[in-house]
Amino acid sequence: MSQTILIEPNEDLRKIFSLNLNTFAGTDVIIRQSAEDAIQLLKILPTISLIICKNKIGAENTALRLVEHLKSEMLDIPLLVMGEVADISDRALCLPEPIAWEKLIQQAAKFLGVTPEELARRVKPDYVPMSLSYFYDITQTPCDVFIRIKKAPGEYQFVKRIHNKDVFDFNAIKKYEDQGLKEFYVQRDYQQYFTTFVTNSLVKKLERTDLSMEDRILTTAHSYDVVADQVIKIGMDQATVELADAGINSMIMSVKDSPQLAGLLKFLFTSKVSLAYQHCHLIAVMCQYILSKQSWYQPKHLEILSFVAFFSDITLKSNEQISINSDEDLRNSNLVDEERQAVITHARDAATLLERHPGANEYIKTVLMQHHGKMDGVGFNDCPGEELHPLSKVFVIADSFVKILLRPDKPSSKREILPILYAQYTNPSYQKIIKALEQKFQ
Ligand SMILES: [Fe+2]
Structure with missing residues (x-):
């Protein structure tokens, strides 16, 4: 020094x-x-x-x-x-x-x-922002919570809104959200303490067996958003690994027991679930649909693909980035260079991130790496070949289906989406996978 x-x-x-x-x-x-x-x-x-x-x-x-x-x-x-x-x-x-x-x-x-x-x-600020996803499933906080008020251009004041140990409920947080609040603030010294408190509470809730289907999906969605936020802020630590595991297990429970697609979509869209988690959940559902039609299907396959669905796009920060599914989409996007680069390497980045997750086996890393059809996890392959792992092929089709379904500028009915997939993924094993999905819908 x-x-x-x-x-x-x-x-x-x-x-x-x-x-x-x-x-x-x-x-x-x-x-x-x-x-x-x-x-x-x-x-x-x-x-x-x-x-x-x-x-x-x-x-x-x-x-x-x-x-x-x-x-x-x-x-x-x-x-x-x-x-x-x-x-x-x-x-x-x-x-x-x-x-x-x-x-x-x-x-x-x-x-x-x-x-x-x-x-x-x-030079770290005294207060750090915490998105509302951290607050939906807790009923008290271990420290004071503030909101930020603009005093003058570039000048802010922090006003205490929730006192340490105050009891509140989902509706109280919802009121703030309805007024346009995007994030609360906690004092920097309490950041770690607060995050650990929230992740522990979420894990406990996700492990309950008496949750309704709706409550389970919502809590899993909030957990996903917290994991994504933590991954971007600090990378993968022990608490994030535990929360992700609980989230994936919970997602598998609700996917196995999934309602009809129309009902599920209606629930996802009306419950203000983040677009990132809508993708993640629906990909897992589609994977389950396809797997259930395969003669070789075993429960561990759904576990692997759900794990991949959870992490596949977690390093991407914006909805626009998450919606991109081809080089052409990327060329037509409004992303700046740094965001564009993050999209190009996100499959490889996700596989690298999971080096720090002890539960991520080789299958998971392989499928993550190949989830846009490229063996090295860089860029997109519009018509991937037979060299991909069989589970990667299932994931590619499930992912593509969901990406089209959730894009407002693309068709949203399975009747229109399936022909697009048939036309794009022309290799024989992909055609079979699309066929399996089609049979599931009939
Ligand atoms: Fe992706």
Whole structure:
């Protein structure tokens, strides 16, 4: 870690500067009272990376004295001065007072070689957003919960709305949603604590055997959204793995016992289930339809394909990304380069993500990798060949069916979707799979 000498006589400012220099610029701060004090230290510690000082302390012209010393000793240490000093601009950078700590840290970070990106990563806000999916299945929170109110452009105020241990229900959260609220906030220090509380509550609820079909699907959908949010925020940790497992098991339970497609669709569309989870659930349902018509079908096949349905598009952040199913869709989309790239590699990214999931076996990783018809998980194959794993072929057809079904600009009846699939997936084993789906619908 780099070392920075700080000479600031005001104790309060000294504390603020020192703490923030350490936290955000990642430097060890050594406090000195005066230029003379600092010079004594430089004699034994010439490896100091940066000096920050007041222009004047009492009768001492602190900055000027330090400039003279650095010049005479030919020490190449940057000097950042708080307050103006004439004629030292060739050897020091003076910041006019008053100085906001953010400005000082920004400048210090530049001298210390901390990049703006690194700095931005370290400067974390005090409150972190939590989407409403975290709140639907809990009846109290382990910490205070806030909403954010705009005071002026770029300026926000956080107002406490749910107190630690307050009891509330789904309808209370729903009211906020109906008013247009997208997320609550919790204090950053409580983020982990809050997330663990929510994931534990969701797992407990998903493991109940007395849930109605509707309640089960809704709770699974909220769990899916929480897993997706966690995967994007922090990757895959133990709590996320447990919640995903409980979600997949619950999804399998409801898929095995699925109502007719029309009824299921009506429920999914009217219950405000996220589009991402609609995809996921319906793909699992279609996989089950196809598998049930295969002579080789065993329950573990549905488990594998449900697992893949849960994770196949989880690294994609927007509905537009999730709806893309071909290179042509991608070309016609409004996505920016970064989003486009995420779509291209999402099959491979999902397989990589599952390296951190102990329950993900080789079949799961293979099908995930091949779920858009490419062996390497990069891009789309409009007419995949016979080299794909048999389970991947089932998944490709199920996924394509659902992608068409849920796109507002494409047909939404099975009678119209099946011919599109027959025309696109011309290889014999795919035709058989489409046939199986058709038989299931009859
Ligand atoms: Fe996908």
